[in-house]
Amino acid sequence: MANEDRARAVSTGATGIVRPPRVRLDQPKPPRRRLVPDYDPEAFGRLSERIARFLGTGRFIVWMTLVIIVWVAWNIFAPSPLRFDQYPFIFLTLMLSLQASYAAPLILLAQNRQDDRDRVTHEQDRKQNERSIADTEYLTREIAALRMGLGEVATRDWIRSELEDLMRDLDDRGALFRAESDEDR
Numbered sequence: 001m002a003n004e005d006r007a008r009a010v011s012t013g014a015t016g017i018v019r020p021p022r023v024r025l026d027q028p029k030p031p032r033r034r035l036v037p038d039y040d041p042e043a044f045g046r047l048s049e050r051i052a053r054f055l056g057t058g059r060f061i062v063w064m065t066l067v068i069i070v071w072v073a074w075n076i077f078a079p080s081p082l083r084f085d086q087y088p089f090i091f092l093t094l095m096l097s098l099q100a101s102y103a104a105p106l107i108l109l110a111q112n113r114q115d116d117r118d119r120v121t122h123e124q125d126r127k128q129n130e131r132s133i134a135d136t137e138y139l140t141r142e143i144a145a146l147r148m149g150l151g152e153v154a155t156r157d158w159i160r161s162e163l164e165d166l167m168r169d170l171d172d173r174g175a176l177f178r179a180e181s182d183e184d185r
Contacts, residue, residue: 045113052110055103068092 054060071092075085085091 045109048106049110049113051103052107055107068096 071085072089075083075087075089075092
């Protein structure tokens, strides 16, 4: 009650005019009540993926088959007062429909989450491929520049072949000089 009296005293001035309470900008707003409960979407998504993974296994098929067999056997062979679902098995049909109505959205949610992960992975792969292509093009240009530069540089093999050619020329000249000197004698 003291807070209400204080709020009323603040909101009425000497003139008696009621003013709205001041909004404090230096303090967070008090939490409002919500009709929808709070939940962690990631935790719910992980749970739906686990359920979808289980629904897609042979183990689920085996368990579901065993439950249905036990259900039908109980409702056929059990004493009449203990049977809870008579022959057309309407309650069993209802339970299976309920299970299917929950399973389908959970499976779709899990698929959507997987699609999102695949999209992110695809984008990362695309960026990595672009970087690899850029690196490859850069290295190709560098190799071409080195080849062009090596065309102007004397390599060991080129020098060796030039020296061999000079040696042959010297041997040929030496043979010519010897032949001329033998003729002069």
